Amino acid sequence: MTAAAEEPAIALDVMGGDQAPDATIEGAIGWARSTGQRAILVGDVDVMRGLLSSGGEDSAAWRLESGPTTIGMDEHPVQAVRSTRDASIRRCAELVRSGEAQALVSMGNTGATMAAGVLIVGRAAGVDRPGLAVLIPGREAPTLLIDVGANAEARPEHLRDFGLMGEVYLRQVLGTPNPRAGVLSIGEEATKGSPLTLAAAELLAASPLDFVGNIEPGGLFNSSADVVVCDGFTGNLVLKSFEATAEFAVGELRAAVRRRPYTLPGVVFMYPAFRAVRRRTDYAQYGGTPLLGVNGVVIIGHGRSNAMAVENALNAAARAVESRVVERVSDGLALIDR
């Protein structure tokens, strides 16, 4: 534990992600050069050796673990993790379970990574339901939304626990000094919501968290709260709604310009502004989303992750290990009256 605290052992799923294994290896090399730390690389050993060499690395200096099979985006997550013994994500989770690694990072199938986290890494002490968290970019600061898909159903206590887990992550990994918690709902008034959100709000108000009440979707961009909780079905839909609107808006604007060629010079002039917005809302900056409540650090990156995103995900994993997020989540939950 003392050695681990100095240099966290992180298992990287080299085979997961649209740009894998090139982007994952490149990200691992970049992280090693900037921090002096090497991740445990899990994937097809021959392929990894080749990419390390072409990246100017001595592959003998790296720990390589065999896990050559990738779980595809269209496979059933739980079944695939259960039946594919040599899947890279499963091997990563086994390394965390055995204690050889304290964290895993994957840009692959999100469902498979969640399944590996829950089934193989296992739940942390005191946790009933792990939750997947995502950072929503905001005008001032990003907001952590949890759960965005680990569970299709949740009880009020789960939402309260998501708040506690998110609070620990924000404080320890992102350095938010006094995180405020809210519950995602359809109106700011305390009377608005579903039976689930109304009951969760009562539990949150009675918890040690700084609970600020209901947060509407617009509040996620306004830094109205630092951590906002919801059930995984709702969170996943809201997240997909954000993505869908952004895609629709960009597509409509492209089509409008195409139909009006005389507006094209405007795009050129505005390009630096468009790029700035894109950079501010770029998932790659935030280093992946944590699956909180499992017995190890699990960071899930976007499938489209490039090397920079992989490097940021490794950084987030290292910070989570160093700040003992897993133990702190369990300690926090142990304080709650149940």
Next chain:
Amino acid sequence: MTAAAEEPAIALDVMGGDQAPDATIEGAIGWARSTGQRAILVGDVDVMRGLLSSGGEDSAAWRLESGPTTIGMDEHPVQAVRSTRDASIRRCAELVRSGEAQALVSMGNTGATMAAGVLIVGRAAGVDRPGLAVLIPGREAPTLLIDVGANAEARPEHLRDFGLMGEVYLRQVLGTPNPRAGVLSIGEEATKGSPLTLAAAELLAASPLDFVGNIEPGGLFNSSADVVVCDGFTGNLVLKSFEATAEFAVGELRAAVRRRPYTLPGVVFMYPAFRAVRRRTDYAQYGGTPLLGVNGVVIIGHGRSNAMAVENALNAAARAVESRVVERVSDGLALIDR
């Protein structure tokens, strides 16, 4: 009934909406001039007389009903409707209930209009839960999403009924030839969803509807289905997520341009393209959203409605009356095995 079929009696809530009563009276006058039909105007009679005169109308030719009080955006909808006897929206609903009008149109407090619809107009025969529907603008055709807020909770049968009600509205009022129905969920695969959506999907598949399965938020913009059902909490959150993302994107772009003044000429060049996107996604085009399943036509316009939006809402109400949407919804629901 025969007279009504020739000229539907529509009660217009003159006092509701941010730009009321000016925009509502202007919309009523515009509608009268283009169709030769006069809505029943409900509001402060003196104010309405004055606005009609300054609009060049003979106010004696119009039926004016007294209902001078406006229910504010911050009042509790159900309580306000119950306790405010002279509220314009309540008077409109009473006219529908008594049969003096077949439809009501309001740009006021959405919750109050829903409450007046459900409590005073009452549910249509065979309807357990009315549903609020909204048209989402799409790449090819708009998609009707229902329910977006009439009920915070729903059972699978309610979602199935929303599909049937939406199908009738699309076919009769918007002229969609063969509406396809879907259920809003977190993945296209039939196995993905919440217990509610999975059960609703089974009922929809067994219904007379052309059921195309799960629709993700992105599918709402893609014309993947014509009517998409969900519970009111989810629908309201998704709708608010669309609005929040669009607002955030526009705000970020503005800020990015402000920080880079040299990009400003681009905005000028691109203006026609921006305007085209805005026009395509303008709520005013779609003439308000119907509250389906009540015993009369209830059309709820956007609070920001201008005169054009009011005119379009009156048109939608007239088409709904003429095509006997209310009776057809009841007839459709009567065919379902329960």
